[in-house]
Amino acid sequence: MISRQEALDLFRSDDLIGIGMEADAVRRRHHPEGVVSYIIDRNINYTNFCTEYCSFCAFYRPMGHAEGYVLPNETIYQKIQETIDLGGTGILMQGGLHPDLKIEWYEDLFRGIKQRFAIHLHCLSAPEVTNIAEVSGLGLRDAIRRLMDSGLDSIPGGGAEILDDEVRHRISRLKCSTQEWIDVHRTAHELGMRTTATMMFGCGETIEQRMNHLERVRNLQEETGGFTAFIPWTFQREHTALGRFVKEEATAVEYLKTLAVSRIYLDNFDNVQSSWVTQGLKTCQLGLRFGGNDVGSIMIEENVVSAAGAHHRASEEELRRIIRDAGFTPKQRDTLYRTYFLN
Numbered sequence: 001m002i003s004r005q006e007a008l009d010l011f012r013s014d015d016l017i018g019i020g021m022e023a024d025a026v027r028r029r030h031h032p033e034g035v036v037s038y039i040i041d042r043n044i045n046y047t048n049f050c051t052e053y054c055s056f057c058a059f060y061r062p063m064g065h066a067e068g069y070v071l072p073n074e075t076i077y078q079k080i081q082e083t084i085d086l087g088g089t090g091i092l093m094q095g096g097l098h099p100d101l102k103i104e105w106y107e108d109l110f111r112g113i114k115q116r117f118a119i120h121l122h123c124l125s126a127p128e129v130t131n132i133a134e135v136s137g138l139g140l141r142d143a144i145r146r147l148m149d150s151g152l153d154s155i156p157g158g159g160a161e162i163l164d165d166e167v168r169h170r171i172s173r174l175k176c177s178t179q180e181w182i183d184v185h186r187t188a189h190e191l192g193m194r195t196t197a198t199m200m201f202g203c204g205e206t207i208e209q210r211m212n213h214l215e216r217v218r219n220l221q222e223e224t225g226g227f228t229a230f231i232p233w234t235f236q237r238e239h240t241a242l243g244r245f246v247k248e249e250a251t252a253v254e255y256l257k258t259l260a261v262s263r264i265y266l267d268n269f270d271n272v273q274s275s276w277v278t279q280g281l282k283t284c285q286l287g288l289r290f291g292g293n294d295v296g297s298i299m300i301e302e303n304v305v306s307a308a309g310a311h312h313r314a315s316e317e318e319l320r321r322i323i324r325d326a327g328f329t330p331k332q333r334d335t336l337y338r339t340y341f342l343n
């Protein structure tokens, strides 16, 4: 594994192709079979009510706002049925931090889903889990155990943004701290649940602060081995308060370099995702030669990123084509990155 200093040197280097080739070599070591995976799932945003006011977010509505909603269970069931009908294997369900939805609401929903459907529930995020524990008067471990018992299968890495409290204080002052994010993931791993690690970069952080993030997730992976994948993506500024201060979004070069350095530095992660949702299909395709071995989801529905200006769309056939054209074999996977039982 390379050191923090070596990773910093890569970030400061202009040798983009050299960094990409190094990342490609690490990717090949983890995935010598030349497969690039994708998943068919659906992102269901069960509520947009939120009390956190993150400056990079265009999705939330404050409590009492006329455009706020909480989806009824029946609507969620219907969306899941549609997902299954389209060949989907997972549900990624996330929402705002609602002050009145206690753990019983989630238990009832997850149980209801599992009674009706055989589908993987990749739901909530560290800030939501922390919020559910808080509003329900529970410790974190008890809350996660109860959510697991009612049907939660894994937790996405959302809410990580940059795991550096100086950055968090600036962009998401009220949302969970670095330590709270780590505590949720560590506790989930200890209870036998897999999670993903994400990073939203390009929100005005320094390279040192970006490295702090990478170092924290690498250390936790070293400790627990519970992360299935690392998913970096860039801040989308449209319609966000933070967009008034961060005038320029990360460029394709910055994205590819960060993806590649992540792949090289996070050698203890099996999977690194190249994102088409925020970068577009062409940059995503290039990312497959900069360390990415997965293109994420067909994403039947995604409200949070599209609210902030990412409007890329892709069909399964398009994703398979860009993967094949980059020299890889496309394979559908499930949420836990298993491809063996799918086409």
Ligand code: SF4
Pocket (backbone or CB within 6 Å): 050, 051, 052, 053, 054, 057, 058, 059, 060, 095, 096, 097, 127, 172, 175
């Ligand atoms: S990012 Fe999440 S926690 Fe922050 S305001 Fe938006 S919905 Fe709320």
